[in-house]
Amino acid sequence: MFVSDFNSGLLADTPSPYTGNLTAFLRHAHLLNACFSGETRHALRQLRAGGIKYYQFSDIPVTEAIPPTKTDYVSRIPKQTFESEGVIGAASLELGQLFGYEETSKYVMYDIYPVQGYEESRSFVNSRKELAFHSDGSAHLELSPDYVLLYCIRSDRDALNLVADLDVLLRELPATVVDVLMRPVFKHLVSQSPERYDLKPVLFAEGRELAVKYDAENVTGLNEEAITAQNILNDRIHRVAVEVSNTENSLLIINNKRCLHARTSFTPKFDGADRWIKGAFVTKSDIRNGAILSLSLQKSNDKAMDRSYTVGSLE
Numbered sequence: 149m150f151v152s153d154f155n156s157g158l159l160a161d162t163p164s165p166y167t168g169n170l171t172a173f174l175r176h177a178h179l180l181n182a183c184f185s186g187e188t189r190h191a192l193r194q195l196r197a198g199g200i201k202y203y204q205f206s207d208i209p210v211t212e213a214i215p216p217t218k219t220d221y222v223s224r225i226p227k228q229t230f231e232s233e234g235v236i237g238a239a240s241l242e243l244g245q246l247f248g249y250e251e252t253s254k255y256v257m258y259d260i261y262p263v264q265g266y267e268e269s270r271s272f273v274n275s276r277k278e279l280a281f282h283s284d285g286s287a288h289l290e291l292s293p294d295y296v297l298l299y300c301i302r303s304d305r306d307a308l309n310l311v312a313d314l315d316v317l318l319r320e321l322p323a324t325v326v327d328v329l330m331r332p333v334f335k336h337l338v339s340q341s342p343e344r345y346d347l348k349p350v351l352f353a354e355g356r357e358l359a360v361k362y363d364a365e366n367v368t369g370l371n372e373e374a375i376t377a378q379n380i381l382n383d384r385i386h387r388v389a390v391e392v393s394n395t396e397n398s399l400l401i402i403n404n405k406r407c408l409h410a411r412t413s414f415t416p417k418f419d420g421a422d423r424w425i426k427g428a429f430v431t432k433s434d435i436r437n438g439a440i441l442s443l444s445l446q447k448s449n450d451k452a453m454d455r456s457y458t459v460g461s462l463e
C-alpha cells in the first residue's frame with residue numbers, strides 16, 4: 149500500500165508547483181508525506197541511503213481528471229489539479245531538493261510525451277526511436293540530479309524503461325575498461341548552440357563509490373582506447389539492463405548517479421491517449437528547494453571544444 153490514507157481530499161487540494169515560489173506546494177507536500185505507509189517510507193529511505201538504486205511505486209491513489217496528451221511541444225500540459233505533482237513533491241522530501249534546468253522547463257516538473265515531428269529525434273520526446281542510455285543532467289557542469297522521478301500519468305505497453313544498475317555493470321566490465329572510463333578522455337556535449345564539448349570521465353569517485361555521468365548519444369571517446377572502452381560499456385549496459393514497465397499511476401525513482409536509464413521505442417498515436425510521464429529531478433546538494441539552474445555555457449572550461457551536435461532539448 150502506497151499510503152495509509154490521503155484523507156479529506158488532501159491530494160486533490162495540492163497547490164500548483166508551477167509558480168516561482170514553491171512554499172505553498174512544499175508545505176502541502178509535507179502533509180501528503182505524512183500519509184505515506186511505512187512500506188513507502190522505508191523504500192524511500194533505502195533509496196536515500198543507496199541501499200536500493202531504483203524503485204517503482206504502483207497503485208498510487210491519484211484520481212484527478214486527465215486532459216488529452218498533447219501532440220505539439222509545451223513544457224507543461226495544462227491540468228486543473230496537481231495530484232501527480234503532489235505525490236512527486238511528497239516523495240522528494242525524503243530524498244533532497246527538487247530542482248530543474250531552464251533548458252528543459254522553467255518549472256521543477258516537466259512533461260514527457262511523444263511530440264509529432266520528433267518521432268526519430270534523439271530528444272526525450274522521441275518515440276519510434278529508442279531513447280538511448282543516459283544519466284539525466286550529465287551535460288551540466290556542476291550539478292546533475294541524484295534522483296530522477298518519473299510519474300506515469302498515461303502508459304503505453306510498448307514503451308518500457310530500461311535501467312542498468314552501476315554495481316551490476318561494474319561486475320561485467322574489465323578493470324582495464326573501468327580504468328579508461330575514469331579518465332577525462334570522453335567528449336561530453338555541453339551545449340547545442342554554440343556546439344561545445346567538455347572533456348570528462350564517464351565514471352568518477354563520489355565518496356567511497358563510483359558514480360556515472362553518461363549519455364550514449366552525446367558522449368564520444370577522444371582516442372582509440374576511449375572509443376574501445378565506450379563500445380564495451382555500451383555492450384555491457386545492454387547486457388545487464390532490466391525492463392521496467394510503467395503502469396498508470398506508478399512512480400519510478402532512479403538513482404541517477406548509480407544507474408543509467410533508457411526507454412524502448414514505441415508507436416505514437418497522436419490521438420490524445422499517448423504515453424505521458426511527469427518528470428522531476430532531486431539533488432542531495434544544499435541548494436534552494438525549487439531552484440531552476442542553467443546549463444551556463446560561460447562556465448565551460450577551456451577543455452570544451454566546438455563541434456556540430458545537439459543535446460538535451462528538442463532537435
Ligand SMILES: [Fe+2]
Pocket residue numbers: 282283284296409
Ligand atoms: Fe532521462
